[in-house]
Amino acid sequence: MTDDRSTELIGTYSIPQRCQHNPTVTCSDCRLGELCLPIALDSIEINQLDTIVQRGKPLQIGDELFHEGATFNAIYAVRSGSFKSYKLFAGGGSQVTGFYLPGEIVGMDGISSLTHTVSTVALETSSVCEIPFKRFTELSLKIPSLQNRFFRMMGKEITSDQQVRTLLSVKTAEQRVAALLLSLSTRHQRRKLSATRLRLPMTRADIGSYLGITIETVSRVLSKLSKQGLIKLDQREVEICKFNALQELVMEKP
């Protein structure tokens, strides 16, 4: 999944010309195209988008894509691997605010204030397409379907944030964990990958922080779901055995 690119540019954060890293990949032949921005664009428009997208930028585990407080310049489409966003607290400690998988856009947190409100790091070896936001908005003015597409993607971020909020305010620990597993499964499936087998790229601590529960509770809940036969668990490998049962669990009243 993450092994088809060299790593020559690790740590290099500005790429003078596009495609230094993997010159053959363009938006039009990217297999994520239908998840990412290019959907609904015709081939000429995709080429226009292509000219502003900066590829490459492979990151290793723990490498930072952008930092809380940094000036907002670009949004990033995840190409491979995965990322987490998190916020630091004044008194120490942090809160994971989101996980980002291939085809998803990270960095929208900076649009409103032109400053990133969260930090984002790679959870494994990962790569992104950097989309300079100013040039992107200019292009959006010329391509109505691109503007429309991006409005929709931002809208999606809003509604999914609200879903997480619902999860956090009314659901039990068990329901939260189940909901996360289902969400990861669904997002896997969108990429034509197995809906039932997945590898958690994040630690239990990340999961707990994201779901507002402790590591211990995450661990206990996973053990319980495993004992009940709803999932099979081997470290970070998860197999969802009873998808429907998990869904019902999430739907139940808390």
Added chain:
Amino acid sequence: MTDDRSTELIGTYSIPQRCQHNPTVTCSDCRLGELCLPIALDSIEINQLDTIVQRGKPLQIGDELFHEGATFNAIYAVRSGSFKSYKLFAGGGSQVTGFYLPGEIVGMDGISSLTHTVSTVALETSSVCEIPFKRFTELSLKIPSLQNRFFRMMGKEITSDQQVRTLLSVKTAEQRVAALLLSLSTRHQRRKLSATRLRLPMTRADIGSYLGITIETVSRVLSKLSKQGLIKLDQREVEICKFNALQELVMEKP
């Protein structure tokens, strides 16, 4: 605050020509202009925006602006009064997902799927400017600063949603209530109103649902804050006596 408009159009949901209700108000002389979309537009652009905005639509307490599941057609700028958005659960019960005050945009939940994911009702006598979304996006293509402004407003919705999520996952009941009071105060202040005195337009049940705590806990926390002298409380009237102390409370580690 909500008494300077007649109520002749209550219940009328389509307004053939703009300004039937209060013909004298336009975006350019609206005192909310600097909070709402028109900011950063020149006078010609504001007039263009004006032509697509449909005013009027005063709603009484409990009147629905749009319903969960309804087709998404427009976003709404709150002109006066206040609204709550909420989601219904399958097994009964509901979850308040947001409160909207004058100058704020409600309805963005429908942008991604073209279907509203929440219902929105007036918490008191209120009025909105209806902005048909299709025409709005078309206009945005012609007015870069309008597109930019709206990207920013959506970005703001995303970051504020994330703030609420942080609140819900790591803060105590006391901190949640304090944070809501501060948020309402800040939003009051933006409208050049008192930062220290405000009237809660929502019930304790709404507050509890929004913050993920029970009515009883809301009540107890408010009583406690009142006893501690941080606020004064008379029914729904709140006076914030020690703004800084409240802020420190929110910042504290849970």
Added chain:
DNA sequence: GGTAGTGGTTGATCCATATCAATTTTGGTC
């Protein structure tokens, strides 16, 4: 002005999850 309904407060008890603590497993490195 009595009554019903809605919203709000306060008290007593209980439980889901946090916290504290100990142990095991894993992965990386010399």
Added chain:
DNA sequence: GACCAAAATTGATATGGATCAACCACTACC
């Protein structure tokens, strides 16, 4: 393959807020 740090699991205890219950305040309506 021994050692170490980080991650994960499991158990025992503590607690914040939910739940259950009783009561009060206000408004509306006959």
